[in-house]
Amino acid sequence: MKEVLDLIQKRKEEFAKLRLFEYLKDESIDPLERVAWAPCFAPFAMNFKDLNAYALRQEPTTDPIQEMINTHTYEDGQHWAWYLTDIERLNIDLSMRFTETLRFLWGDETKRTRHLCYDLFALSLSQTDPLLKLAIIESIEVTGTVALSALAKLGNDLEQLTKKHYRYLSAYHLGVETGHVQGGQSYEDTDNFLKNIQLTEQQTSKALEIVNRVFDSFTDCVKELMDYADNHSFAQPFPKIHKSEALLQTTI
Numbered sequence: 485m486k487e488v489l490d491l492i493q494k495r496k497e498e499f500a501k502l503r504l505f506e507y508l509k510d511e512s513i514d515p516l517e518r519v520a521w522a523p524c525f526a527p528f529a530m531n532f533k534d535l536n537a538y539a540l541r542q543e544p545t546t547d548p549i550q551e552m553i554n555t556h557t558y559e560d561g562q563h564w565a566w567y568l569t570d571i572e573r574l575n576i577d578l579s580m581r582f583t584e585t586l587r588f589l590w591g592d593e594t595k596r597t598r599h600l601c602y603d604l605f606a607l608s609l610s611q612t613d614p615l616l617k618l619a620i621i622e623s624i625e626v627t628g629t630v631a632l633s634a635l636a637k638l639g640n641d642l643e644q645l646t647k648k649h650y651r652y653l654s655a656y657h658l659g660v661e662t663g664h665v666q667g668g669q670s671y672e673d674t675d676n677f678l679k680n681i682q683l684t685e686q687q688t689s690k691a692l693e694i695v696n697r698v699f700d701s702f703t704d705c706v707k708e709l710m711d712y713a714d715n716h717s718f719a720q721p722f723p724k725i726h727k728s729e730a731l732l733q734t735t736i
């Protein structure tokens with residue numbers, strides 16, 4: 485597994501250079517403007533619950549790796565509720581017509597974020613080998629560590645400004661994401677355990693492919709979130725008129 489973990493670290497370094505992570509931490513920008521991407525993240529925050537429950541978890545199992553994955557899914561599959569809490573506390577829990585909400589969630593502005601969810605589902609459901617599922621989770625966790633350390637800084641700045649506590653955007657969230665599969669062991673024990681797993685040549689090649697696909701898809705999502713932040717403000721975090729709606733109107 486060492487070769488796979490090495491690739492994850494290499495991809496992590498490239499991933500961490502994406503502009504969004506600098507933007508989230510940039511003290512020259514109002515913290516509220518730095519969170520204008522939050523609605524665009526909804527498909528991922530909510531789908532992650534289902535990914536854990538329906539694609540990564542496999543019960544019952546006698547496989548110790550799958551057992552570890554199952555434990556992990558119960559922790560990571562609950563964080564969507566923190567995202568909702570933060571949306572409420574940020575006062576961007578706006579009333580929208582149901583059709584507007586659907587157009588937004590399945591619209592152009594969120595398409596790469598949805599695509600990430602589809603990629604993760606497709607990858608997870610097509611792996612019967614728990615070691616390959618582990619490669620998916622390890623890649624997700626490392627992207628999470630990069631994003632959450634920037635979000636922890638943003639959460640702290642928001643907290644000072646608004647005098648409210650945040651959950652998804654918080655050091656607390658970063659603290660529960662170890663950067664490894666959370667199977668009930670310490671970070672060091674998990675690290676040693678993973679490094680000592682021996683993969684066959686075929687498993688290694690498949691796992692490397694998985695790592696690249698997960699990072700490519702997260703990269704697209706993060707670029708979309710940055711585009712969204714560039715084109716929306718905290719005062720108006722949802723599109724006024726949806727592109728697909730505009731397109732529909734022009735074709736009637």
Ligand SMILES: [Fe+2]
Pocket residue numbers: 560563657661
């Ligand atoms: Fe999380």
